[in-house]
Amino acid sequence: MIDRKKLLSNTERVSQNTLSRYIDMIGDHALQFLVLGGVVLFIFYPLFCVFLRSFHSADGFTFSQYAKVITEESTALWRSVFVGSFTSVLCTILSVVFSLFISTRRGWQKIIFTALLIVIMVSPPFVSSIAYIQLYGRRGWITYNLLHLNIMPYNQWGIIAMQTISFVPINALMLNGLLAKIDRSVINSARDLGAKAKDILKDVVLPALKPGIIVCLLLTFVRSLADYGTPAIIGGRFRTLASQIYIQFMGAGNIDKAAAMNMFLLVPSLILFFIYRHFMKKMNSNSSSRRQDAHLNLPLHKSGVIGWLIMGIGLLYSLIMTLQYSSIFLSAINRTGSKIFSFTTEYIEKVFTYNASTLYRSLLYAFIVSIIGSLFAVIFSYYVERRKVRFGSVFDCIATLPYMIPGTCFGIGFILAFNSAPLKITGTALILIINMLFKQLPTTTKMCAASLSQIHVAQENSARDLGAGRLAVIKDVILPGMRPAMLTCFIYNFTSSMTTAGAILFLVAPKTLLAVFKLFDATYTGEYGVASVIASLIIIVVLLVEGLVFLLTSYLEKHNVSGTRTYQKELW
Template structure:
């Protein structure tokens, strides 16, 4: 038997080991928090500040506002064009989004599934697809305008830009509004029906007022996205130019960062103002829809019975869905069709061309997307946990900063990274790291919101119970929090992968010529008029993203079935 001295010695040794482990764990916990907060300041706030500081730098190195006057004189028309297109695009896309969302929310069976599949394909497709399809369908030799209607119209104008931007913004807006519609209180709708209200009255007096804040959010997001869009005006704008397109040409053609920074300020300031309006509207929307319905069986409305408003929404959404089907059908077919004297035939010529010039590019795109998906998801989970549960000092400020990139134009974020990381001690330009960091923090707002929503389902009492039983902070994070965030991890992974495969605006100035990504091969092909190759690249990117999303869906279903079988 061990002596009392040996037992006491072992006890003291174990106690000292526990104290040392506790100190190391607390140090690691604080280090994680410092890395999270420092990364937000370095990769979000600092690039924005660099744009503002560079735009104010005069020729003598002092502070000057002269560059803003120069921008207004030289690009005043482009600025007015941006506002014109933004207003029309925001209104048209919001009307179409509301119609499509209501059709999806009121449809049942295969009709609802079909609508959701069409919108999913539109969401995961790469940028520039709308412009590509627009040229092929409605151009001077378009399938519809020339071959079907025998017309030769000039499609390169402001109205083409407005139409294509509106169509491309609808799917995401409609999915957002569908989620809000699913949260409406079913009791209010049932009570209105029991009191004799018609379908049109319920739609007009209950449904639309409840989703008004969310509708205004779609309006703001569409306007900001229109301001930031440079690809559509460059490809189908013709002589019509917007400020975002001029910024792209200014950076790529002249490398004038002072003027580009001043031009970006005209996009950055309204985006920040709209960001705070957006946050207020989202809080208002959450209050109006906080009575989430227990059963998700549709709104209980039938749009044909909602009068002229219901039929109008059906008509608008039908036009939208038909245009989306034509658009993506055209893109998928064009990659395998060859025109010889006006006669189309099947060919694999462009497929061979794709793998000769773009196989390494496609693999690099998938590699970058996987890295950002894993790293971005882990960062978002940790950031959401520390912001939501730790109640740290300055929590509201850091949460605001982390959400800000969602509303920032991509050109602003990209130029900010050039200015912030183009010199010592942190020179990242020309490396893959600057591209990965830009992707990660541009997508951080949505990932953080997904994780925060999942954390809301985890009672804090479980964390306190684990702490009371002797678990350290990192042990609680590992054994309690992370398992509860497993569904959020999969959702964030899919979102980050999709966004990384299709992002363009924020990294277009950061890509090194030796490390090109597939989405920029697509842009070059469209810009150079190689529409068949562009269609094939777009199709491959879409198929890859859909495959990953389908795999994630199967994993989710398998996990749910396993949990059900255990219970």
């Protein structure tokens, strides 16, 4: 029993000795400085260097580069906006349809389609565009051989189509998350009262998706603006600003003008960012902590025309993507140029004799980025969103900048910034790792922010109440609570690191060669067979690693179970 007298004279105190207090405070400040300073040093500073460069010319400080852009590149500017607008609208519609399609699947169907979505996200650059041409080009398997059409995809419509289908997965995943939060009992009551599916869609589902739809529109537009790969490969004569920038860097060696062009991309993206932030807050505040079935109880096949339309489009999209990826895998083992399928392992052999080390290196760097990057994102969003440090929104904005500019710009910024003392890290593994980490920060921090809002303030307060210092709160409450977010960040970081090309193009040195660079090289030199092998390898490896990580964490979660009920893990 409790000794009352002893209780009243309790002299236990939370350790108040000066040293541990100072350590806690210093540690807390150090962490803040690390993440906030890191963002400033490795995002703002390189971009600032590019900004400065845009005023540079052989004669010194000048606005002439900007003048040049306006006079020479206005068409490209207009085209970027055109493509961006169309893509964002089409893609959002398609994403909504597809996410509705997936959410209403059950069981093995759901697993297959979700798996497809994940595979699509693991898309090594360039190769998808090439597969697209192989399937839908003038002599494409589908367009020419199957449908006997003679279409020309090398124009703005080709770009729009290609961008639309490749941006769907990431949008659909986000929308899926929203759909999972819709209160099932609301739908059930509506159905109970006689509402048809199209009414439920109109009255319950779409309103719930509204903030997500707006976010999709904005994000897709920004992504499209910054995408240089697609227009470069299939745009043909149609140049967007992003592909022009790419050309200026890669070909004309015109850094100054390219720097100015990048600034033109940045401005609209910044504006959209602020609008996006507003809506993102709305999305996250509607979090329901009630666990419910991830399946959306809307039977599409009983829902009339709309239902069939959704199912049809969903299936069609899946078919298109399956074809695309099969095409990549087939090209790895089919002799290029032959009219009928002729199996060959020559490309696989070539890759393994010359390129095995690059693959290992890619894996290693991807792992490092994934682990450190996820931690970084968690701690960063903790300080910005939860602790609400001063100028938090400024830091958040800086953290999102890499998303709004083409990767090549970010890479050039790194060279400009870190090629001389005091911080000379060009040519090293470090610069690649840091570059990839910060390039992916915009997405990882957003993933964390959403998850962070699920951790009730009361938990943090209780911990502090019971004596936990700042660092202990992070260790005991924040990090464990963010495990699902860290997993998602890990997967995203790993995938991106294995497939990102733009930023690192200028940063690789012979001894830090990465698989994706080899891929770019092979595509560049026309070796589609080799390119397909590398791409296939990247895809398979990424999927394997993701699968392993996922299984591992699920196993660890289940292992901690005790008591009577099993712990249900919510997907996405």
